[in-house]
Amino acid sequence: MAGNVGxxxxxxxxxxxxxxxxxxxxxxxxxxxxGLTKDxxxxxxxxxxxQTVTVTFDNKPLLDxxxxxxxxxxxxxxxxxxxxxxxxxxxxxxxxTGGNWSADSKLTVA
Amino acid sequence: xxxxxxxxxxxxxxxxxxxxxxxxxxLGLIKPQLAFADNxxxxxxxxxxxKLLKEAMSDSVGKTDIxxxxxxxxxxxxxxxxGGAVPVTIEVDSPMTADDYIAAVYLFVDHNPTPLAxxxxxxxxxxxxxxxxRIKMAKTDNVRVVAKTNKGVxxxxxxxxxxxxxxxxxx
Numbered sequence: 001m002a003g004n005v006g007x008x009x010x011x012x013x014x015x016x017x018x019x020x021x022x023x024x025x026x027x028x029x030x031x032x033x034x035g036l037t038k039d040x041x042x043x044x045x046x047x048x049x050x051q052t053v054t055v056t057f058d059n060k061p062l063l064d065x066x067x068x069x070x071x072x073x074x075x076x077x078x079x080x081x082x083x084x085x086x087x088x089x090x091x092x093x094x095x096x097t098g099g100n101w102s103a104d105s106k107l108t109v110a
Numbered sequence: 111x112x113x114x115x116x117x118x119x120x121x122x123x124x125x126x127x128x129x130x131x132x133x134x135x136x137l138g139l140i141k142p143q144l145a146f147a148d149n150x151x152x153x154x155x156x157x158x159x160x161k162l163l164k165e166a167m168s169d170s171v172g173k174t175d176i177x178x179x180x181x182x183x184x185x186x187x188x189x190x191x192x193g194g195a196v197p198v199t200i201e202v203d204s205p206m207t208a209d210d211y212i213a214a215v216y217l218f219v220d221h222n223p224t225p226l227a228x229x230x231x232x233x234x235x236x237x238x239x240x241x242x243x244r245i246k247m248a249k250t251d252n253v254r255v256v257a258k259t260n261k262g263v264x265x266x267x268x269x270x271x272x273x274x275x276x277x278x279x280x281x
Contacts, residue, residue, distance in 0.1 A: 023240075032246075051150040052150045061233050061235075063230060064230070064231040065230050065231075066152075066229045067227075067228050068158045068228060070224070070227035071227065071228060071244070071245055072194060072244035072245060073194070073195075076243060076244055079236065080236055080240045081235065081237060082206070082234075082237025095150075096148060096149055098148065
């Protein structure tokens with residue numbers, strides 16, 4: 001179960017018209033374990049999950065997310081952005097074991 | 111906020127090796143969040159630790175009796191074969207302008223061990239209060255969403271029942 005963590009990915013259009021609503025899709029590897037289950041040996045599997053996702057566009061806040069252990073393993077997340085000017089979208093994921101990952105994607109607004 | 115988690119970690123360290131945590135958890139003597147390690151700064155631990163929907167709602171939204179509005183749309187499958195990954199889409203009707211926008215959205219699963227699944231804080235830059243993600247559901251249950259405008263107006267989605275064939279507590 002453990003092992004595969006990180007490898008964040010963002011999928012979004014690289015250009016948009018001014019005022020257009022752009023959809024952003026993202027994916028990151030994380031076990032998202034709850035701390036409520038046991039392994040085959042009967043040992044509790046510790047909670048290991050992403051707790052916060054911070055999205056900015058050109059360093060300005062767009063979306064702040066707090067996640068619980070109820071979010072599925074290897075979390076997929078989609079959200080939207082109104083294209084007003086060209087810039088860089090950045091997502092930062094942090095988990096409860098000190099894990100910290102980021103990914104960004106450029107958007108050109110015509 | 112600092113002193114309590116340290117005690118809990120010390121307790122964990124001392125008892126994990128003996129399996130006492132599992133035993134105590136089984137007896138309901140301690141709460142499962144004892145297994146959490148270091149929380150990320152600002153993560154709302156209290157609301158996420160709440161075990162009952164009402165507690166989770168009052169700890170996050172601040173209220174439990176919230177009027178249902180057609181503006182809050184929650185899409186989820188009627189039947190989910192795998193409770194470990196139930197896709198949900200949230201969309202709240204709002205102009206998302208500087209004066210009138212959805213500031214926060216809360217997602218609940220009524221009878222999950224901790225009902226608050228996620229909370230989202232939007233800015234008008236999002237253009238739409240829209241989220242799609244996958245959640246775990248322990249059993250057949252209701253999913254619901256509460257949205258809060260920048261002026262503090264609360265509105266809820268109608269609860270949506272998802273029939274779960276295989277519970278999502280394995281992960």
